[in-house]
Amino acid sequence: MSKNFYQAIKQGWAYFSDADNATEIQQEFTHQKVGTNVQVALKVIPGGLLATEIQLAENDPEKVYPENSVAAKRIFDVCFSILVMILGFPVFFLILLITWLSSRGPVFYRQERLGINQRKFYMYKFRSMHCNAECCGPQLSRADDPRITKWGRVIRRTRLDELPQFWNVLKGDMSVVGPRPEREFFAKKILEIRPDYQHLQQLKPGITSIGQVNFGYAENIEQMCERLDHDLAYIKRFNIRYDITVILKTVGVMVGGRGK
Template identity: 60%
Template sequence: MRHRYSILFFPLHVFVDFLSLNTAFVGAYWLKFGIIDPVFEPPYATLLWVFNLIWLAEILLFKPYIFPRQLFKADHLIKKMLLLMAVHIALISLYWVAIKGYYYSREHLFITYVLFAGLGAAFRLGALIFLREYRARGYNNRKYVVVGYGKLATTIRGFYDAHPEMGFHFYGYFDQPTAENSDLLQGDYDKLTAYIQANRIDCVYCCMPYIDNSRLKTIVDDAELVDYQVKLLVDFRGFLAKGASVEYHDFLPVLNLSSQMLADFRVNTLKRAFDIAFSFAVLTIGSPFFMLMAIITWITSRGPVLYAQERIGRDGKPFTIYKFRSMYVNAETSGPVLSAGEQDSRITPWGRFMRQTRLDELPQFYNVLKGDMSVVGPRPERQFFIDQIVEVAPEYRTLLKVKPGITSIGQIKFGYAANIEEMVQRLRYDLLYPERRSFLFDMWIIAQTVRVMMQGRGK
């Protein structure tokens, strides 16, 4: 039988977790009360049974000990354990309230979970270290071959060569011989099945760009007879980075290459609700402050209080953005020019202060309320500058898939840009946003923006 010891991992994992749970429960009782015997009598004996039954139910429901070798990593194992513990704590809390078990010591429960987390993490880390060493010595390994030679085939081999702790040993490439690859192949397709049987190969990686469907079907059909796994390698990396998703038409998987991920309904709905509530609150509560800002702007530099300018929003749609005027009137009579920063003579003294504290951006909450902008998002630019940016950094088009914002990572980390080169540098920060955006991430960016405003570090 292949890998006869691997089947023991699951029951061992279950046993150790139950042992850790019960040891933590009893140990916490001893630490709290200094004795052990009462823990095996009601009411704590009943609670101990509930502890074990809930953990058993979680194992049956979530199947937490079934994962591929690629996910057998410390962070993944501990995160999964903590997630199970969180569910366990929630269910125990419901049980406690339902039976009105206020006679149970909360300190005992707290110590139990601390001990359980420590024991569980120690076991997982110990098992991980043991398996890595065990596999490094040549045990508990998997043998694999790659069918279809090309860049993708060498990539998967390079991955396993770089991660010997996973225990995958390479046994050769198989493909139709050509002048370029004949010296690199273990054999052609006709020799594959015999080679798998002779060398007891565990896994066959099939590279879809280099193998046709008829040969793939033969490999899959033979897998049941010869007892090996078949895994398909398809290079979606370039597409997935742009937000591709998989749809299922009955049993047929379809790769959607449009950036629908960026228009995720749940994220956008929550984000828009927050934008409306936050903007309405700022405009309502801050109206006296806005009036004061307008008066100071008018007194320090005669001319319009607000500055309106066309910017490009989501999907390339133009809109009018509003700011408190920070430059002298007619500062751009010669055409679109970026600010030269603190040395720009077009900026008024009061305007310089507003830029340092980001106060000139406050009227844009009206743009947010209208739906042209969001509170958090990449800064919108003029078409004149977008055309120049795209020539240097075509990836800027990615930012046009999300709604622009009042503040962004680029605004926090870099600030205002004085030329195209600096705009591209700021772009590197803003490109992080579409992939990482979430409600909590938006809250972090807003908090950092407030800090910059309070410290007057905007440039």
Template identity: 55%
Template sequence: MSERFTRYSKYIRYIHILLDTFLLNLSFLIAYNIKFDIGDPYLASNSDYLRLLAFFNIIWLLLLYVTKPYNKTRIESNLISGVFASSIVVVILHGLILSSFWVIFQTYFYSREQLILTYVFLTIFLLIWKVLFVSFLKYYRLKGYNGRNILIIGQGQLAEELMVFFGKHPELGYKVYNIDDISDDKNKKYSNYITDYSDRNEIHEIYCCLPQLHPEFVQSIITYGEESKVKIKLISDFRGFISKGVDLEYLDYIPVLNINKASIEDVKSRIVKRSFDIFFSLSVLFLGFPVYFIVGIITKLTSEGPMFYSQERVGRWGKPFKIYKFRSMYTDAECTGPKLSSDEDPRITPWGRFMRKTRLDEIPQFYNVLIGDMSVVGPRPERQHFINQIVKLAPHYKKLHSVKPGITSIGQIMYGYAENVEQMVKRLRYDILYLNNISVAFDMKLVILTLKVMVQGKGK
């Protein structure tokens, strides 16, 4: 095999597995000693917690085997958010499985505080380790190590954009070669030239920019890649009509790109996203209960009316459901019909104004998440009254009903509450963007941005 393929990148995943597993055990031991402080840092005399630690490791390694969080492309491994998010998904699933066994087998003698501390320390350690890893990897590649040679075949906007992308990201460690003189009358007989060129320059990846290249030429490049272990990537510009992900299907032997299948419909994605919703909602409701109790009491004491407020909204596939909030308006605020709130809305109570600024009024919606009406992250649900008006101006609004509505969204963070239908349409462009980027990693990023809005009191 050529020297170009004797690389050490394959060992990166094993480094992650070993170090992440070490951090899991370290976090467990630190939490154990903080909780019990009995001078037994290695659990030598506590068989119950030794068994629990063994169970921790078995579940952890099984999850690593099933989810494969370290199977990242070179570009993905260069992003802190992607690397860290993959590990956090494993942590969340680990916590869900452990909690399930804790309830099913009623092992209540284990300390909840110790378990929570274990996951807190593990999350902190993983964040620090992933930041250091990605930073070192970028520095290492900028110094010229662990490089890759790529060849871009073709011409036009796609080839130019690829050249610009790799030129803007030297930290990826790519050295770019380009062959653009592949006209239709030549490219059938250019395959030998390309393979010789690739061997001479020790090319690791070849990008073929379609559709200028002849199918026979592309097939010869694919065959070369299979024989020489060179990665072959076919690039075509579908951006004009793909809105929600693609799926490859066949009509007999004819390949067809199905552009109506959303990536969220992938079974694995749905399971992981739902698991994240349940775990995160339970954590928020359980850990913050004393605060929410005080918020509810203040809501009740500062104005006449109930503590909670419910309203019918439209959810996934147009199905109506009841959304719950802490009441932020005076009672009978909409006796004259549905209205959108504004900055100086007289219907909002003084305490309600504070809750809206900090988003505390949205907390009861985590109950909606638990029962499956909503997700933690997703387009905000609206009332049918306003949906009818929005659709007249922006018919593509109906695309939002393909996913569950959320407590927070890109539109809510970047734009805030809309005061009229025109602003709702402007906010729509952010929510449509979410349909193209659904993932737990992106959800976590939006949750962090929402926390920032809450702490700064920038909601409206």
């Protein structure tokens, strides 16, 4: 075990790290993490950290946030999702029909994303782009993106393309409110610039987020990192009341057609 193995007690929590065997990014993350009020415990083995990248041991929301808060959020997510899917069924059906009639290809689109603890899952959307839109590799959408269909622009501006993700919420992959899930390709690029991106992976990703409401969609890695500051602030305000505030702000974005 490294001689530089140390223990620091900050704000009531113990933080452990094997500094000698950590990468530069891990060391930077270590120093940023010590002093926060989030419980962190990095498992250490001879020769280095347990994971090759920064990995929070016991990285379970119940370990980081009060158990009753996580349980209440899950109950709210399930009840709200069921309500939306029942009351919104006519809207779901109409979008499904127009998507099917307006362009060739499947009605639904699924894409692999990273969830809590970097677990991979398939996120669902109503298809808003032409088929084979990413035949040349992962790309972020941008203003006047030629890959987006005419009908796709409508449902993206109103964010109605995200409605199938309520199924992801019921499955337990996502929450109604939380940091947006990223693809592994982009998540790695964000992490290279912002090691504190790992904080967000302690939470389930959401259909909407305060970052999406306040900043909007990102067209490049730099904008994704800038939006990160808004989503990191969400960690400090983890409660149902704030989730409702974010949902109401999201409705305002949808009604105003300020999506992308």
